[in-house]
Amino acid sequence: MLQRAPLGFSVFGYGSQELDIGNAEQIQAVFDAIKPELVINAAAYTAVDKAESDADRAYAVNSHGVGLLATAAESLGIPLLHISTDYVFSGEGDKPYTPDDVTRPTGVYGLSKLAGEKQLQAQCSRHLVLRTSWVFGAHGNNFVKTMLRLGSDRDTLSVVADQHGGPTSAGSIADTLWALAVIFQQEGRLGWGVYHYSxxxxxxxxxxxxxxxxxxxxxxxxxxxxELKAITTADYPTPAKRPAWSVLDCEKLADVHGLSPRSWVQELQAVLQQLGERRSA
Ligand SMILES: NC(=O)c1ccc[n+]([C@@H]2O[C@H](COP(=O)([O-])OP(=O)(O)OC[C@H]3O[C@@H](n4cnc5c(N)ncnc54)[C@H](OP(=O)(O)O)[C@@H]3O)[C@@H](O)[C@H]2O)c1
Incomplete structure (x- = not known):
């Protein structure tokens, strides 16, 4: 992500070892050291199934931690751009969810992420929530890399066919957040609030x-x-319920900031090429 930072920005990235967002002193020490003009939060507790039996930890990061970051950002009067999730919705819809649609998470992860959105809205006046879905990329664990691994090990694979969503490349999310940072730098403001991007x-x-x-x-x-077999959610039980319908309506981001969704098919090609180059390096 840091490689994609726009020219003219000094960017500081922190892993959980260097900056625990659940620790107010650590946040303050980092803010004192670098005096940020804008903060992007991609940190989260993301173990969706584990969260069902580890709610305290999920809320500590996804809600309390976001609240601490939001308070620190507000004290400097700077914006906080924050990534959230399609899991804030129940998944019972059949039309793409708009940012104003009613939220109703069905599991602890989604509930804790929604609580984080509310912390952010309450504590930080210059906030932007970017809800996204089905993230994939060349780094970290994700569906694309799991499929490649299983595809090379197995002759037959069963994959759920009754959950619908928008696969989103991590690179396109990073580019969108950078674009928002540039708009803020140039115009001194953003359309604050909740947006969808997938x-x-x-x-x-x-x-x-x-x-x-x-x-x-x-x-x-x-x-x-x-050989790819289509199965149903009922054939593949998991501790946390997954939304059957996760499709996000991204029009608001395009209307307000001119940032449109990308084709995941093309983004996938770029990610696979990157993985191929890495293999042959
Ligand atoms: N993956 C998806 O399909 C998806 C879909 C919708 C939204 N999102 C959202 O996208 C964002 C990024 O998710 P991801 O998939 O990239 O998840 P990820 O790979 O699990 O990354 C989350 C990062 O947060 C860090 N972290 C956890 N607790 C922290 C803490 N207390 N302080 C600081 N950092 C902490 C983790 O560090 P450690 O590894 O060291 O714990 C990890 O680097 C999250 O907000 C997530 O809710 C993801």
Whole structure:
């Protein structure tokens, strides 16, 4: 992410070892040292299933930690851009969710993330929440990398076909946040509030897996695609309920800030090429 920072910005990135967002003194020490003009928070407790039995920890990071960051940002009068999730919705819809739609998380992770959004809104006047979904990229663990690993180990793979959402590349989220930072730098303001940003078009996990294997074979990352079976959510029980419908309406971000969603199919190609280059390096 730091590699994509716009020219003219001094960017400081911190891992959880260097800056625990649940620790007000650490936040203050970092803010005192670098005197930020804008903060982007991508830190979160993201173990969706584990959160069901580890609610205290999920809330400590996703709600209390965000509240501490928000308070520190407000004390400097600076904006806090914060990443949130499609899991704040129940998943029972059939039209893309707008930022104003009613939230109703079905699990601890979504509840803790929604609590964090509320902390941010209450503590920091210059806040922007960017809800996203189904994040993939060349770094970290994610669905694309899991599919590549399973696809090279197995002949047959079963993937859920009755959950729909928008796969979103981490790079496109980073670019969107940078673009927002640039707008703030140039104009001294942003349209504060809640926005949605995810890849288009919406698809199922099964569709996503199918495209991953098609592209991976054509790029030479896999010899052949495994046979892909479509299963239902009921066939693949998990401790935390997943929203069946996670599709986010991203029009507000385009209308207010001119930032449009990208094609996840094209973003996937860039990520697979990056993974291929890394393999052959
Ligand atoms: N992945 C998705 O599909 C998805 C979908 C929608 C929204 N999101 C949102 O996107 C953001 C990034 O998620 P991700 O998928 O990149 O998750 P991730 O890979 O789990 O990254 C979260 C990061 O937060 C750090 N962290 C955890 N507790 C912290 C603390 N107390 N202080 C400082 N850092 C802490 C973690 O560090 P350690 O590894 O050292 O613990 C990790 O580097 C989150 O806000 C998440 O809710 C993700």
């Amino acid at each position: 890849g288009v078009p919406a698809c199922s996990w099964h569709d996503f897996a199918n495209e991953i294997f098609t592209q991976a074979v054509s790029l030479g990352l896999l010899e052949k695609s495994p």
